[in-house]
Amino acid sequence: MNELPVVVIGAGPVGLAAAAELLERDIEPLVLERGARAGADVAAWNHVRLFSPWSELVAPAAGRLLAGTDWVRPDGETYPMGAEWAEQYLRPLATALDGRVRFDAEVIGVARRGRDRVVDSGRDDEPFTVHVRTADGSEERIAARAVIDASGTWSTPNPLGGEGLPAIGERAAADRIGYRVPDLSDETVRARYAGKHVVVAGSGHSALTALVALSGLAKDSPETRISWVLRRGAVGNAFGGGEADQLPARGALGLRARAAVDSGLITVVTGFRTDAVERDTDGRLTLISSTGQRIEQIDEVVTLSGFRPDLTWLSEIRLELDPTLQAPVALAPLIDPNVHSCGTVYPHGAAELSHPEKDFYLAGMKSYGRAPTFLAMTGYEQVRSIAAQLAGDHEAAARVELRLAETGVCGGAGLFDEPDDAPASGSCCAAPELLTLSAPSATIADH
Structure with missing residues (x-):
């Protein structure tokens, strides 16, 4: 399976950062993006200014990859709009990945080859099959040695209804x-x-x-x-x-x-x-x-x-999610807004993001489930650790350092x-x- 790519779902900030991290470790990534361009979801809020400055919005491995191109790094002390983040960073990064990003490729399912969710026998020895629907409506399957789902939560906003379901008449x-x-x-x-x-x-x-x-x-x-x-x-x-x-x-x-x-x-x-x-x-x-x-x-x-994660197309993957937040069980206590205090998101990486399904990871905003406290640099550190784990560098994967700015907000x-x-x-x-x-x-x- 090592000859197969690692499929990364989503060409947003964390998905593209994952691809850059994998390349640095000589692991071939394939990024699948349902939109027509990199940062399609970011472009949907192009008029909103980010809280983080440019110095915290360029992933380390991505910055090193872009340094070999004619890309000009933005002023680290300024705060971009969503449109600027997409145009000045995400799209050049997708180009620098040199054909490893496929657009108009919507992932509609992930499974183990020849195994449904119930089958144990030989499960970990089989590659993943990623089911993809293209712009013309045709479908295909892509074999992968591992999958990093960085598809985010933008497409599934929470409803107006106070019970978590749409209100009557909504x-x-x-x-x-x-x-x-x-x-x-x-x-x-x-x-x-x-x-x-x-x-x-x-x-x-x-x-x-x-x-x-x-x-x-x-x-x-x-x-x-x-x-x-x-x-x-x-x-x-x-x-x-x-x-x-x-x-x-x-x-x-x-x-x-x-x-x-x-x-x-x-x-x-x-x-x-x-x-x-x-x-x-x-x-x-x-x-x-x-x-x-x-x-x-x-x-x-x-x-x-x-927002909330869309888990419908992961029905054949064995996930272990917290019943409250729908985040990985080891991560949930660190980010739970019911108890999470400001600035106390503890270091986390591949270990906290793992599931019973070997070599499958949720990363980025989707890994936080329904918790609202995600920052881009959190996702960058997540995929650095995941790439190290997939490369067999367990020491680097465990050496996770993450220090987030205090938010001043205890919960929401x-x-x-x-x-x-x-x-x-x-x-x-x-x-x-x-x-x-x-x-x-x-x-x-x-x-």
């Missing part, structure tokens, strides 16, 4: 509900939200990004109304660590969102878990919570409540949806100064 209202940060630099998109009642649902950094953008729109179009809906019982630490955040761009975002709320541009509704979505005769929406609270006369909903899901005592003052997780917010009325209507 699918029927899909024309008024978006699951991405709107690009308000696009005049067509801007016109869709200007002068409207817009609800933003979610408490993470994507939600803060949308709130800041929409608050700017509200200044230009005063009729624009913004409601921020949170499942948690209080705003609490939703604004993050502010000046204490070791990623300054992320801290600044929280401060800007907090200022927008403080200025009265945003109405905050807490403790609201959406149970149903109704549409009136004018086409406008009403959100109804599990307790009967209503938010009425809504023109647009922006749902930004995180699960238990943190409920009111809780703030951590002690002075901690990196100390709650920001409390805002004085009027209690939400039973109905938020357009008047």
Whole structure:
């Protein structure tokens, strides 16, 4: 099997970094990307600026590979937009991989050759078969010695419904509900939200990004109304660590969102878990919570409540996943937002990412399951360790060093949806100064 390639699924930042790491160890990679270009998912949020500077966005092995080309390394102290990350790094990296990236190749299944999930006999001696569907609809199978699934979670956003499943009526209202940060630099998109009642649902950094953008729109179009809906019982630490955040761009975002709320541009509704979505005769929406609270006369909903891994096409692979986070069981306790404290993601690599299925790995954002705390350099370190393991360099695979910047946010899901005592003052997780917010009325209507 050593003559077969290692198939990497996804030509995003972590997938391409994996390919570069494998090449450095004389292991042939084959990257399969369902999109037409490298960084297809990144391009979908091209208008969003990253929290990490360029110095943390170029994988070490990828940088060494690109150094042999005419690529110009961006200024390490600047913060790129998604479009810049794709154009100035991911696409040159795919080119430098010299034909080892196949586009318009969607992976629809992975299995062991001649073995379904149940069969033990000779399982580890057989290569993987990666089932691929091409742009013209035809299918093929590719044999692989190992598989690294770095396909991410972008295609599977969490629904608006408060139970993890779509709310009643959510699918029927899909024309008024978006699951991405709107690009308000696009005049067509801007016109869709200007002068409207817009609800933003979610408490993470994507939600803060949308709130800041929409608050700017509200200044230009005063009729624009913004409601921020949170499942948690209080705003609490939703604004993050502010000046204490070791990623300054992320801290600044929280401060800007907090200022927008403080200025009265945003109405905050807490403790609201959406149970149903109704549409009136004018086409406008009403959100109804599990307790009967209503938010009425809504023109647009922006749902930004995180993502989840798509595991449907891995049904024949023996995965060992945490039942809560859907992350590898050894990794889950290190990243669980119910208990995970800021800056305490412990070093992890091939050992924590392994499964009962030998030589199969989830990497990148997909390895975090439903946990929201992933950073690019986490994925770069993951694939460095995985490549070392596949090369038989077990010492290097175990020598994982990962130090993440403190986030200033202790959690964003699960238990943190409920009111809780703030951590002690002075901690990196100390709650920001409390805002004085009027209690939400039973109905938020357009008047």
